[in-house]
Amino acid sequence: MSNSAQHDAEIGDTTTALTERLTALPDAADGDGRLTELATEVAALPDRLGDDADAGVCEGVLDLLSRTAMRLSRAGDAQESIDLVGRALTLSERVLGPDHVATLTARNNVAGAHEAAGDPEAAVPLYEAALADYERVLGADHADTQILRGNLAGAYQQTGRPDDAIPLLEAVVAEREKVHPEDHLDVLTSRNNLAYAYRSAGRAEDAIPLYEAVLAGCERVLGNDHPNTLSSRNNLAAAYEAADRLDDAIPLHEGTVAGAERVFGADHPDTLAFRYALASAYAAAGRFDDAVTAYEATVAGCERILEPGHPNTLIARNDLARALGAAGRTDEAFPVAEAVVADSEKELGPEHPVTGAARETLGALAQQTRE
Structure with missing residues (x-):
């Protein structure tokens, strides 16, 4: 065995050992320094590989870098995660070449790390460049290209650019409909993503038939109470609301809440979110007493699992005060609104948007009383 081959074999053995350590590392290690220590060892591997390194050994190191970066991202260490995927890209370009499939994957991972770090603005140009490479190397219709196209569309949506996301998602839907039943x-999934982009762009009428098809498909494939079916039902209800079809939206919201209570329980975060959406639909339809009942149940659940001063709890409490006022029950609404203002100022500060909304509610109730 040549010295170069022996060196690569040693790195391969080290990579295997580090991979086993990463796999065995418990979640608790994310906060006690063990993950960081392991990540430091992993980060040193690329510099030990020469330009003529064995491709299999290089790909093993790339896989370990990617897996470690994902673990760091889940642990909240975004910068270290970005550093590792950047090292992976540099290594892959140097050893495997700029157009190798592993290099394309590394480019996607760099963009994804920035997106996961809460910086979709930085991710967009990286995804755009990666998509151009995928289309050139793999072809526009390749499955991996479709995935990358969806990733870029998601980043566009996060940066408030649904109109840019829509053509990409339309292409993904068309390609997947060609190859799958x-x-x-x-x-x-691709139809749901496109429908969401349409709704985000203010095109609820275009979103509705897609959401209807997604819900029907989920009911057939997954069943009426599957979590994905419940989410699809909620999405369709929201699209109906956006199209001013409240009479169609409310029964769907009611069915979603009932299903979530059966599947998740009354205080599950998804159940609370669905019930909040139902309460908002009741309010939009002028059914304020029904809205009050739904908001009260939402507030009670939020206080049990999130505490009274949590932003989501404060928002629900504020909406309850507004619904009470709209129902003509200002004597009940005032103390709720006053408490929300006090708790928002204490927990979130006087300049927080939730605090501002609470003050607006209190002011509107005062005006309503004077009138």
Whole structure:
């Protein structure tokens, strides 16, 4: 065995040992320094590989770098995660070449690390460049290209650019419909993503038939009470609301809440979110007493699992005060609104948007009383 081959074999053995350590590392290690210590060892591997390193050994190091970066991202160490995927990209370009599939994957991972770090603005140009490479090397219709196209569309949406996301998602839907049956989960997912982009762009009428098809498919494939079916039902209800079809939206919201209570329980975060959406729909339809009842149940659940001063709890309490006022029950609304203002100022500060909204509610109730 040549010295170069022996060196690569040693790195391969080290990579295997580090991979086993990462796999065995408990979640508790994320906060006690063990993950950071392991990540430091992993980060040193690329510098030990020469330009003529064995491709299999290089790909093993790339996989370890990616897995470690994902673990760091989940642990909240965004910068270290970005550093590792950057090292992976540099290594792959140097050893495997700029157009190797592993290099394309590394480019996608760099963009994804920035997005996961809460910086979609930085991710967008990285995804755009990666997509151009995927289309050139793999072709526009390749499955991996479709995934990258969806990733870029998601970043566009996060940066408030649904109009830029829509053509990408339309292409993904068209390609997946060509290769999969109508109820395939990839088709349902891509249609759901496109529908969301339409709704975000103010095109609720275009979103509705897609959401209807997704819900029907989920009911057939997954069943009425599957979590994805519940989410699809909620999405369709929201699109109906956006299109001013409250009579169609409310029964769907009611069915979603009932299903979530069966599947998750009354105080599950998803159940609370669905019930909050139902309460808002009741309020939009002028059914204020029904809205009050739904908001009261939402507030009670939020206080049990989130505490009274949590932003989501404060928002629900503020909306309860507004619904009470709209129902003509100002004597009940005032103490709720006053408490929300006090708790918002204490927990979030006087300049927080939730605090500002609470003050507006209190002011509107005062005006309503004077009138």
